[in-house]
Structures are given as C-alpha cells and as structure tokens.
Amino acid sequence: MKICRTVEEFRRARPELGKLALVPTMGAFHEGHLSLMKKGKEVADSVAISIFVNPLQFAPTDDLANYPRQEEEDFAMAESVGVDAIFAPETASFTQGIKTTVSVGGVSRLWEGEHRPGHFDGVATIVSKLFLVTQPDIAIFGQKDFQQCAVIAQMVEDLNFPIQLQFEPTMREESGLAMSSRNEYFTPDQKAKACHLHDTLMSASTQIKESDQSISDILLSSQRSLTDHNFAPEYFAYVDPVTLEPKEHRISNGRLIVAARFHGVRLIDNIGVFL
Amino acid sequence: MKICRTVEEFRRARPELGKLALVPTMGAFHEGHLSLMKKGKEVADSVAISIFVNPLQFAPTDDLANYPRQEEEDFAMAESVGVDAIFAPETASFTQGIKTTVSVGGVSRLWEGEHRPGHFDGVATIVSKLFLVTQPDIAIFGQKDFQQCAVIAQMVEDLNFPIQLQFEPTMREESGLAMSSRNEYFTPDQKAKACHLHDTLMSASTQIKESDQSISDILLSSQRSLTDHNFAPEYFAYVDPVTLEPKEHRISNGRLIVAARFHGVRLIDNIGVFL
Numbered sequence: 001m002k003i004c005r006t007v008e009e010f011r012r013a014r015p016e017l018g019k020l021a022l023v024p025t026m027g028a029f030h031e032g033h034l035s036l037m038k039k040g041k042e043v044a045d046s047v048a049i050s051i052f053v054n055p056l057q058f059a060p061t062d063d064l065a066n067y068p069r070q071e072e073e074d075f076a077m078a079e080s081v082g083v084d085a086i087f088a089p090e091t092a093s094f095t096q097g098i099k100t101t102v103s104v105g106g107v108s109r110l111w112e113g114e115h116r117p118g119h120f121d122g123v124a125t126i127v128s129k130l131f132l133v134t135q136p137d138i139a140i141f142g143q144k145d146f147q148q149c150a151v152i153a154q155m156v157e158d159l160n161f162p163i164q165l166q167f168e169p170t171m172r173e174e175s176g177l178a179m180s181s182r183n184e185y186f187t188p189d190q191k192a193k194a195c196h197l198h199d200t201l202m203s204a205s206t207q208i209k210e211s212d213q214s215i216s217d218i219l220l221s222s223q224r225s226l227t228d229h230n231f232a233p234e235y236f237a238y239v240d241p242v243t244l245e246p247k248e249h250r251i252s253n254g255r256l257i258v259a260a261r262f263h264g265v266r267l268i269d270n271i272g273v274f275l
Numbered sequence: 276m277k278i279c280r281t282v283e284e285f286r287r288a289r290p291e292l293g294k295l296a297l298v299p300t301m302g303a304f305h306e307g308h309l310s311l312m313k314k315g316k317e318v319a320d321s322v323a324i325s326i327f328v329n330p331l332q333f334a335p336t337d338d339l340a341n342y343p344r345q346e347e348e349d350f351a352m353a354e355s356v357g358v359d360a361i362f363a364p365e366t367a368s369f370t371q372g373i374k375t376t377v378s379v380g381g382v383s384r385l386w387e388g389e390h391r392p393g394h395f396d397g398v399a400t401i402v403s404k405l406f407l408v409t410q411p412d413i414a415i416f417g418q419k420d421f422q423q424c425a426v427i428a429q430m431v432e433d434l435n436f437p438i439q440l441q442f443e444p445t446m447r448e449e450s451g452l453a454m455s456s457r458n459e460y461f462t463p464d465q466k467a468k469a470c471h472l473h474d475t476l477m478s479a480s481t482q483i484k485e486s487d488q489s490i491s492d493i494l495l496s497s498q499r500s501l502t503d504h505n506f507a508p509e510y511f512a513y514v515d516p517v518t519l520e521p522k523e524h525r526i527s528n529g530r531l532i533v534a535a536r537f538h539g540v541r542l543i544d545n546i547g548v549f550l
Binding site: 007011098099100101102103104105106107124125128129132133135154155158159160161162 | 282286373374375376377378379380381382399400403404407408410429430433434435436437
C-alpha cells in the first residue's frame, strides 16, 4: 500500500493503479468506510482512498479541532481490506491560500446547506481537488451523507467530470444507529439511546407506507418523538431523492432525512421509502 | 480534422490524440487564434480547439446575440493550420440546467470582474468543463485577455488541474490594435482610429520607464488622452502581473491594462512594462 503525502507523489503512483476506484474520507474509519473500500476492490483494478479532514467544510463553531484522528489505525484498517494507495496530504499544503470555490446551486442550498452555510461549497471544492489529483474512474460515497451524494452527482454532471459515481447503503450498528465517526463522542449509554433516530425514521417510513396520515402529520409526530427522547431536531423531512426538495404528498421513491443533536453531537441519517 | 458536437464524441476521439494541447475559443477566428493553434502543434502531438460562445460569461446587456459567428470559415481556418480535433457543442446541451459555478476569488474581483460582474465565474466554470471534457496536457490562452490568464492560472493551481498552461503574446494589426473578434464591429475608419488604445499604452510604458512622473500622474494623463480621442475608458491601470492589484510605485514586471469603449465597442488591451 502506497502512502502519498503530496499531489506529486500520488501523480507518480497513478499510472500503475490502472482502472481506479476512489473512496474520499475524513479518516476515523469504521465498518462503513471499510465496506466502501471493499466495494472499490470489486469494481476496479485498484482502490485509492483519500484521508483529509477538510477545514473548508467545517464552520468555525463545528468540531474540526476535535474531529477524531487516528492515522496509524486508519492505515492498518485500509491495508487489511486491500487498499492500494492512500492520498493523505498535509492540511496546510493542500488548502492554504486557495481562492477558488466550486459551488453547487439548487440541491446544496437546502437542509444541511441551510444549517451548515458554506459546508457544501467546502465539500464540492475539496472533492473536485481530490478528483483532479487522483483521477479515478469510479468514486464511491456512502449514502449516510445522502445530500452530499446528491450534491456531488450534480457537480459531476454539470462540470463533466469523467467519473462514474457509486453510492453505497449506510452501514449500521445492531441497534440501527448509522455508523459515524462522531458516534465516538458518546458514552456507551448515550450511544445505545442514539438509535432512536433510526427508529423514528423507520416508524415514519411505516406510517407513509401503511397509514393514510398526511405527510406533514407524520413528520410533525416524528419530530415530537425525537424531542421526547432528548434529541434536538434541526430538520426531519420527506424529500425528492434527486433535488432534495420537500414533498407534501407520497412519491414512489421518497427519502426521509433527518439531522438532530443528541447530547451535543450532531447526527444525520436517512432512509429510502419505496412505495 | 475531427469535429465533435457532443461530450461523448470528443471522449471517444480523445485516446488517439496523444499528448494534447487545447486552445479554448469563442470562434470568429483571426490571426491571434491561429497563432495559438500553431503554438499547440509545436508543443504537443495534437491540437484540439473548442468553439463555444459561452452564455455564462456574457451579461444580459453584453453582445452575446451579436457576437460574430462564422462556423464554416472557422473550421476551414483551423484545418489550414493543422488542428486535429474541434469540440463545438450546441450551446443548449452544454450549459442548460447547469447549477454548478466555479468561482475564483482575489484576482477575478478586480477590473474586468468589477465591470463585468459574473464574467469570470462564467469563464472559470466553462473552462473547467472544457478541461474535463477534452483532458488536455497543455492549454494555451492569449495574453490579450491578460486577467483571464491570471484567473485561469489561479484556478488550475487551486483545483489541481493536471494541465500545463501557456500564455502567448497578443497578435496585433500593423497599427498596433490588438486583434479581436470585436474589431469586426468597426467601420474601416473607426478601426484605424482604434489603435490609439495601444498608442496610449505604449506611451504610458515609455513614461514609466523613462520619466520620473508618478504612476498616478501617468495613468491620469493616459485616461485623459483616451477621452480626448473619443474613448470612454473604464479603467487604465498599472498592476502586479499575478494578483492584478494596482501598483502605485514602479515594479520590475508591472503590467498596464486598459478597458475602454470606442464607438460603442468595448475593447481591452495590455502590455508588460519590464524595468
């Protein structure tokens, strides 16, 4: 496994990698990340991952400084699933003095875009850079960040990146809690209770599928259930899976998306509701 | 010479082109364009040009609708200098519904950026698309659009485009008038008089090199000279060649840049002042 600290190092390594799948990450790996890397091995000759905690996608009030970092463990985990190359640039050298922003209108303005202004500009800019450095044939992202997938899909289409995108299902704990590096912030008891976020999504999905309650009533009672369980919801919405626009009536392939704080930790999750 | 109307067509043609130089254009060719294409032949295996009158870089009040279009002549001229491939997409299919913007801070905010709001966002977005479609090894631009060169250099560095940039000197009429597709708008008499723009640049350069007048006095008298000759100057400035920031004192490699309207036609020009 080749570890590249600079753009030039990765470029030198690139020709030997053949048809390449890239998994962009911020490190702090769990089974969710590893499943994306394994998927990469299935669909390409080689898998590269990037590890970069992107300062551009964190607001000053976000958890950038505390975001979990465990590079040696990450490298070992990547190697264990057969990753061929890692691009892990120094933060300073990769983003210092950067004046260019890639900004995706429409889908990036809603939900996460509203609650984390500038977040998706940071994501789109860094993902563009990672694509241009690593030149993958395929890029793989987890559906846990569902809106991020939609933003990147729009960007790849708009700018004609010659890259095929694959979005993979969210990996979950046995409790249903979506795997996330931020789960590390919880005590074991908090983590056990955090699964109520997924329970609420599942219950709303069942209500959409099986009841004749209105969408707005279902969303309202979901939010209330979260509040009753000590979550502070930022949004709980039923949306179009491509535009992320809210839907007041049932559609065949809607998505339930949620963001909520629990014991100070901001969690997001989503599930598909297929009628 | 291969003519490609769609992204897919160009992508299919790309492998045969080997080491590729791209000359992005808006068509309406003159000797300036042809000199860039010839340069491309010198530095790469193949030369591709793009012809795309980019609606994103024109303001509603600009001359988009009237911008000269002469596709058949352009194709013949390109072929005559050995161009290997042309990417000439339909406007609608190439930019319709696009929601992503590439925006270069700093250098793109000054001068043309002030007088043509959104112009450089349009340029950076389309040039990104053209780079991603054509995947050139080298891209060649004319220094006539000096600030555009600086904006693209910043973008290529910031986003890690794996492309080497070459900026070529402005081609001029015998009178000194910079060649431009917009010169077509002039009557012969107006065109003859339009060379005063270049005369004024040359005279300011001489004053910077040989007199001890202050920069601000030199710029002021240059503007006055333009006004006296029926030009309506938008700016006449002495700037750093990378950041485009105005310089109040002499530097070793300053640039004089100017934009002015003459008989309703907006002209830009620039020259290097090397001390």
